[in-house]
Amino acid sequence: xxxxxYYLGIDLGGTNTKIGLVDEEGIVVYKGSVPTYIEEGPxxxxxxxxxxxxxxxxxxxxxxxxxxxxxxASAGTMDIPGRMLMVPxxxxxxxxxxxxxxxxxxxxxxxxxxxxxxxxxxxxxxxxGKGRDAKKSRMARxxxxxxxxxxNSMILLTLGTGIGCGIILNRCVYDxxxxxxxxxxxxxxxxxxxxxxxxxxxxxxxEAYGSxxxxxxxxxxxxxxxxxxxxxxxxxxxxxxxxxxxxEEALAGDVVAGELIEENAGFIAVGITNLMHxxxxxxxxxxxxxxxxxxxxxxxxxxxQKIKDEVQKRAYAVCFHTTIIDFALLGGDAGFIGAAGIxxxxxxxxx
Numbered sequence: 001x002x003x004x005x006y007y008l009g010i011d012l013g014g015t016n017t018k019i020g021l022v023d024e025e026g027i028v029v030y031k032g033s034v035p036t037y038i039e040e041g042p043x044x045x046x047x048x049x050x051x052x053x054x055x056x057x058x059x060x061x062x063x064x065x066x067x068x069x070x071x072x073a074s075a076g077t078m079d080i081p082g083r084m085l086m087v088p089x090x091x092x093x094x095x096x097x098x099x100x101x102x103x104x105x106x107x108x109x110x111x112x113x114x115x116x117x118x119x120x121x122x123x124x125x126x127x128x129g130k131g132r133d134a135k136k137s138r139m140a141r142x143x144x145x146x147x148x149x150x151x152n153s154m155i156l157l158t159l160g161t162g163i164g165c166g167i168i169l170n171r172c173v174y175d176x177x178x179x180x181x182x183x184x185x186x187x188x189x190x191x192x193x194x195x196x197x198x199x200x201x202x203x204x205x206x207e208a209y210g211s212x213x214x215x216x217x218x219x220x221x222x223x224x225x226x227x228x229x230x231x232x233x234x235x236x237x238x239x240x241x242x243x244x245x246x247x248e249e250a251l252a253g254d255v256v257a258g259e260l261i262e263e264n265a266g267f268i269a270v271g272i273t274n275l276m277h278x279x280x281x282x283x284x285x286x287x288x289x290x291x292x293x294x295x296x297x298x299x300x301x302x303x304x305q306k307i308k309d310e311v312q313k314r315a316y317a318v319c320f321h322t323t324i325i326d327f328a329l330l331g332g333d334a335g336f337i338g339a340a341g342i343x344x345x346x347x348x349x350x351x
Contacts, residue, residue: 006062008070008110009340010049011117012100014038014090017045019052020336021060024344026128028333030060041094042085046107053108070110071343072101073120073335075164080179083114089200113343118182119173120338121330122156122166125285127341129329131168136282136322151282155275156328157184158288159268161242162199163207166338167279173342185211189270210267212243212290218260219246229256243290250292251299261292261299262306269310276311276319287328294327 006029011018013036020031032055034048057064077086083101085091105112115123125131136151152171158164163185167174175181185207186200195204199213208214216238223232230249231238237245249257272284286304293300304327312320330337 003066004062005068006066007340007344008053008067008108009120009336009338009343010070010072010104010112011120011335011339012036012045012072012074013117013335014075017049018332018336019049019056020333020340021056021062022337022340026124026337026341028337029062030056031333031336032056036091038091038095042091042098042100042103043107046100046103049104050107050109064109067110069113069340069343069347070105070108071113071115071120071336071339071341071346072104073115073117073339073342074100075117076180076183078114078116078179080114080116080175083112113339113346115173115339115342116166116175116179116182117335117339118156118158118164118166119175120166120336120342121158121164121287121328121334122154122168122182122338123173123341123345124330124334124338125156125166125287125328126151126154126168126171128337129334130285130326131283134283134324136324151324153279153281154283154285154324155279155281156285156287156334157268157271158328159210159212159286159290160288161211161213163211163271164288167281169279169281172345184271184275187271187274189267206267206271210264210271214267215246215260215264215290216242218263219257222256222260227256230254231257243292247292247299251297261303264290265303265306266310269307269314272307272325273311273314273319276315276323280319281323283324283326285324285326285328287331287334291327300327 009020016033018033021029034052085098101112101114131154134151154168156166165182165184186205189206189209190204196208198205198208
């Protein structure tokens with residue numbers, strides 16, 4: 001009887017590290033998480049992951065011999081070919097220039113394939129998420145001709161405290177020549193002297209305008225301006241729950257909250273238009289914590305429609321009409337699923 005094959009995915013985060021076991025079809029067999037405790041450093045974190053992997057294997061009934069490949073996803077900055085973190089802002093100085101892949105491999109006892117966390121999430125969406133069944137449009141000389149062809153390329157924007165970006169070109173993850181191919185959150189949105197400052201310390205970046213952190217900053221500015229808004233009563237909640245509070249007040253009918261979300265959609269639309277004109281993908285999907293409920297809520301649907309309307313105003317018609325713009329599907333599991341999928345692809349190419 002043929003032994004079933006499985007893949008491990010590890011999504012290293014600043015607060016928690018998610019670990020999942022997936023099968024050859026990308027189906028999650030078992031998942032769990034451990035606190036990262038970044039202040040204890042990378043080696044201790046790897047040992048906690050290794051202990052959790054043993055628990056997952058024991059409880060799932062999967063043997064170590066059935067694990068074909070293991071993937072590790074992390075936020076940058078990183079040197080993917082060198083298998084190390086460079087200066088990852090969300091992890092702290094103890095993690096700088098850390099050979100994280102070798103540490104994780106030593107702790108877990110498996111060879112480990114490295115990837116950017118946004119790239120991993122994008123690959124998951126392409127492999128088993130919204131991109132799996134998406135069909136592309138082709139341009140004919142007479143106009144747009146719809147065809148039933150699977151997509152070959154897509155971009156995932158993850159909207160949260162920052163803005164992550166994963167790029168799939170010709171069905172492969174694009175990391176760039178220096179492992180910085182998806183740092184689109186740090187593209188330039190504003191050149192003016194008054195440009196907003198990004199979390200990285202530089203002015204005018206996309207993150208400083210389109211992220212959840214930026215939305216909260218704008219909400220506080222409006223409150224300080226004296227304009228009447230229900231957000232004033234929840235200013236302390238903004239620091240805890242951010243964009244979720246703005247969304248709740250918009251749903252309750254607050255005009256200012258609704259305007260802030262529309263403004264944010266405009267910034268996201270500018271970013272998407274630039275991506276369309278630069279990379280010409282088949283699809284751009286939007287995920288992360290700031291989707292206002294996504295396609296399941298009226299506010300989420302309005303948010304997406306506002307983005308599309310603003311893109312249509314700015315983009316070449318051929319780009320707008322042939323590029324799918326939609327919400328992503330997989331949510332918080334995308335990172336470890338994609339890490340496992342990238343490891344699977346790497347193993348198959350090198351077998």
